[in-house]
Amino acid sequence: MKRNSPQVDEHAIADWPIVIVVLSFCALSYFFLLQHGIVRDVVRSASTNFTLYFAMWIFMVLGSVLFRLAIDRPNFPISHIRLSVLNAxxxxxxxxxxxxxxxxTLFMPLFSAFKSAIPLFNPYSWDPTFIAWDRVIFMGSDAWQAIHPFFGFPVVTSALSLGxxxxxxxxxxGSIFMGIYQQNPVLRQRYFIAYFLSWSIIGIGFANALSSVGPVFAGPLLGLDTFDAQTAYLREADKQWPVMVLSVQESLLAWHRSGDHGLGRGITAMPSMHVALAFLFYLAMREVSKLWSRLSLAFLIIIFIGSIHLAYHYAxxxxxxxxxxLPIWYLSGTFARAPQKRGLSWLGVPFWDLIRERGQTRASV
Incomplete structure (x- = not known):
């Protein structure tokens, strides 16, 4: 019997080119770090990272089910929940x-290892330059001093710390939302291409080239007293309202001094990946809805202001x-749209559809 050629679903999502490139990068990064003795925590960190993604997936599935339950108010809620959870x-x-x-799961622990190893490859030396750049922008003042009259209140500091x-x-x-719940395949691919490129180019490449520690660590690591008044304010504010970042900053400093390269470790200021990822998410949400666009823009502003006010970053x-x-986002759009313009996915039919097609073929024989 002649088999029909599998049909490419125009809404199908082909991730395998991204997967191949990223896993290849992870393998090369692993062996590079292995040569420098910086991978002892990667396996443990990857396991922790997977657990966090899985827990977040469970939380989001249950959250969406409960949300639909509150909106739909079905006559048989238990059956409604079962059908929602077992949704094909x-x-x-x-x-x-x-x-x-x-x-x-694999990429972020390797990124953390790279981040914590920055001073091994390029000693921290750019902070005085970035301090000078900030003072040019803010006419002689440090960035935190310029915004302090507007945000220098303990309750505001606490709120920014939470945000x-x-x-x-x-x-x-965000990754699970874009990977599972995002129905636009071009936007989905574009986001993840930009996501991995941003972490690689900005978070690893530029962070190593522009090695710096940021205001809060300028004193302990570089001997600069420029931001002593800012860190003193944060400690005083913490006595009135909890400033959550203080304990994290202390942990980062302890991990740095002990040479801990685990998940979430490492100190680097320029460029800010907090701002980079918040901006990337805002660019993606602009194509989802006006509500999500406005919410993500507000969050971007909170992260940008918080990064300065909480002493993590220079402006x-x-x-x-x-x-x-910006160029990463537009370049990613070019890559993501190219296969759809040809009416094909990058590597043909997605794996799920191949399995379904094979099952249908066997059933018809």
Whole structure:
């Protein structure tokens, strides 16, 4: 019997080119770091990272089910929940996301290892330059001093600290949202191409080339007293309202001094990946809806202001990050749209559709 050629679903999502490139990069990075003795924590960190992604997936699935339950108010809620959880489309998209999930699981621990190893490759030396750049922009003042009259209140500082911590959701919830719940295949591919390029080019490449520690670590690591007044204010504000970043900053300093290269470790200021990822998510959300666009823009502003006010970054760290993300976003759009213009996915039919096609063929024989 003659088999029919598999039909390419115009809404199908082909991730395998991204997966191949990212896994190849991870393999090369692993062996590079292995030569420098910086990979002892990568396996443990990858396991932790996968657990966090899995927990976030469970949370988002249950959250979406409960949300629909509150909106639809079905007569048989238990049956409604079962059908929602056992949704074929959800499992199909989750299955298609596994390749990218593997990339995300491995990539971030390797990024953390690179980040913590920056001073081994390029000693911290750019901070005085970035301090000078900030003072040019703010007419002789440091960036935090220029914005302090507007945000220098303990309750505001505490709120900014909380918002700055919520940034971590862009890594976990944001990736799952774009990977599973985003129905536009071009936007989905564009986002993940830009995501991995941003972490690689900005977070590894430029961070190594422009090696710096940021205001809060300028004193302990470089002996600069420029930001002692800022860190003193943060400690005083913490006595009235909890400033969550202080404990994280202390941990980062301890990990740096002990040579811990685990997940989330490492100190670097320029460029700001907090601002870069928040800006990237905003660019993606502009194509989702006006509501998401406005919310993500507000979050970007909170992260940018928080990065300065909480002593993590100079203002130029965020500005350079935004400038670097823009060409990456537009280049990623070119890559993501090219296969769709030809009516094909990058490597043909996605794996899920091949399995379905083979099952249909066998059933018809």
């Amino acid at each position: 489309t959800l499992f199909k998209r989750t299955f298609e996301f596994l390749g990218l999930l593997g990339c995300l 700055y911590h919520l940034w971590i959701l862009l890594i976990f919830a 130029v760290d965020g500005l350079v990050a935004i400038i670097l993300v």
